[in-house]
Amino acid sequence: xxxxxxIRGYIDTIILCLLLDGESxxxxxxxxxxQMTDGMYVMKETTLYSAFARLEKNGxxxxxxxxxxNGRQRTYYRITPAGAxxxxxKCIEWKVTRHVVNTFIREM
Amino acid sequence: xxxxxxxxxxxxxALPKTSRILRLKEELLATMEEKYLELKREGKSENEAxxxxxxxxxxxxxLMREMGIVREQNPEEExxxxxxxxxxxxxxxxxxxxxxxxxxxxxxxxxxxxLLLVLAERLGGFGTVIGLIxxxxxxxxxxxxxxxxxxxxxxxxxxxxxFYMPHEIRAxxxxxxxxxxxxxxxxxxxxxVLCVLSPAALIGALAANESLAFYGAAGTLLTxxxxxxxxxxAG
Numbered sequence: 653x654x655x656x657x658x659i660r661g662y663i664d665t666i667i668l669c670l671l672l673d674g675e676s677x678x679x680x681x682x683x684x685x686x687q688m689t690d691g692m693y694v695m696k697e698t699t700l701y702s703a704f705a706r707l708e709k710n711g712x713x714x715x716x717x718x719x720x721x722n723g724r725q726r727t728y729y730r731i732t733p734a735g736a737x738x739x740x741x742k743c744i745e746w747k748v749t750r751h752v753v754n755t756f757i758r759e760m
Numbered sequence: 761x762x763x764x765x766x767x768x769x770x771x772x773x774a775l776p777k778t779s780r781i782l783r784l785k786e787e788l789l790a791t792m793e794e795k796y797l798e799l800k801r802e803g804k805s806e807n808e809a810x811x812x813x814x815x816x817x818x819x820x821x822x823l824m825r826e827m828g829i830v831r832e833q834n835p836e837e838e839x840x841x842x843x844x845x846x847x848x849x850x851x852x853x854x855x856x857x858x859x860x861x862x863x864x865x866x867x868x869x870x871x872x873x874x875l876l877l878v879l880a881e882r883l884g885g886f887g888t889v890i891g892l893i894x895x896x897x898x899x900x901x902x903x904x905x906x907x908x909x910x911x912x913x914x915x916x917x918x919x920x921x922x923f924y925m926p927h928e929i930r931a932x933x934x935x936x937x938x939x940x941x942x943x944x945x946x947x948x949x950x951x952x953v954l955c956v957l958s959p960a961a962l963i964g965a966l967a968a969n970e971s972l973a974f975y976g977a978a979g980t981l982l983t984x985x986x987x988x989x990x991x992x993x994a995g
Contacts (some may be wrong), residue, residue, distance in 0.1 A: 678787060679794040683906075696818030697788055703827035722789055 654693055662746065663695070663703050664712070668739040671713060671731040678704070678727070704729060712738050765808050769915035770969065771820045775829065775845050784827070791816070843925055851916050861909045863992035867903030868986035872898035874978035943960035954987035 659666075664678075670681050678700060685695050704727075707713040712735030717728045770787050792813050799809040876891030883890070958980045965976025 678791040682791065682795070694816055696816055697791060698818030698820055698823040701784065701788065702823045705823075707828045725786065726790060727783075727787055756853075 655700070656696075656699070659693065662742065664707055665696075665739060665742040665746070667703050667707065668712065668731055668735055668742075671729060672736065672739070675716070675728045675730040677729065707735065710738075711718060711735075761791065761796060764796060764813055765789065767793070767814055767817070771817075775820075775824065777924075780827075780903045781829065784823075787834045788817075843919070843929075845929060848925075848929055851919065852936075854912055854916060858909045858913065859993040860994065861905040863989040865905040866992060867985040868898040868902045869895075870981050870988065872896075874981040874985070875982070877978040944994050951987040951990035951994070953988045954983050954990070957984035958987070 657701055665683060666685060670676060670684055676684075680698075682697070683699055685693060687716075699725060704713070704715075709758060713729045713731055717727055717757055719727050720726050764842055768785060768789055772781070775781055780979050795816070796809050800806070804812070824940060865951030871966035872895035876888070876895050879891035879894070881887070962976035964989070965972040965979070
């Protein structure tokens, strides 16, 4: 498990990345993150839903409410073009960040 | 699963019940339920599954900040009045006057009754009328004192519920309480002694002369009045 402080600036990037593959909902996203990181990063529920609220406010994702087979309503999120733009910027930013931090990482 | 529902209910208990928040709660519950069912399918025990779901919930304040929602202040938690020196002094001053007024009121009524007995005995029918008037006047005065005290007491009603009192004030109050203890004990003892002795006036009067019975009764009433005053004032 990694510390949430380190990853905070890239939570939105992670979610947007997963939405690039198609619309999705809370649990599916959370499950994918756990699987793809081999359980090294588990996103907390409140962190995930905070990110949804923030991304929606910024116009990076759009919700659709859909009725499930069990009668429950579920919110699906779709990425917008603005969201995809933002994602690209964050990817560039990360590459720079990684380069900067790597400069100070020594094998010891 | 019920544990999870209760957990979520608690997390949302202090939040406003807007449709936006209720929808969010529903959504969170659905996610948690799905996670829970999947963990069970993977062979986790009930307790393990619940433990993982709750430990991965996170922090509700983080979510509320992001949604721009301010937590409703819990009135009992946030607004316990703090009381300081001036309030304490006002309250103690009031308590003293309250005891005095109620004590005086009760004493007045009993004294009025005693006066009625004496006047009726001395002056016959005319005396009875005067005595009754005196009794009513004293009852009226006493009621006035009760009502006034009651209204005043309303002002200090907040002291009946929880309040916060600084430590040093608490300590100084305890000291004053100790200091009052001897007079309290004295007043109570004197009151009890007066009560016990009160029939003596009546009995004494009866023993001396039948016709003095009324004076004896009046004396008894007055003694009781004194005792009652002591009790109320000390309390």
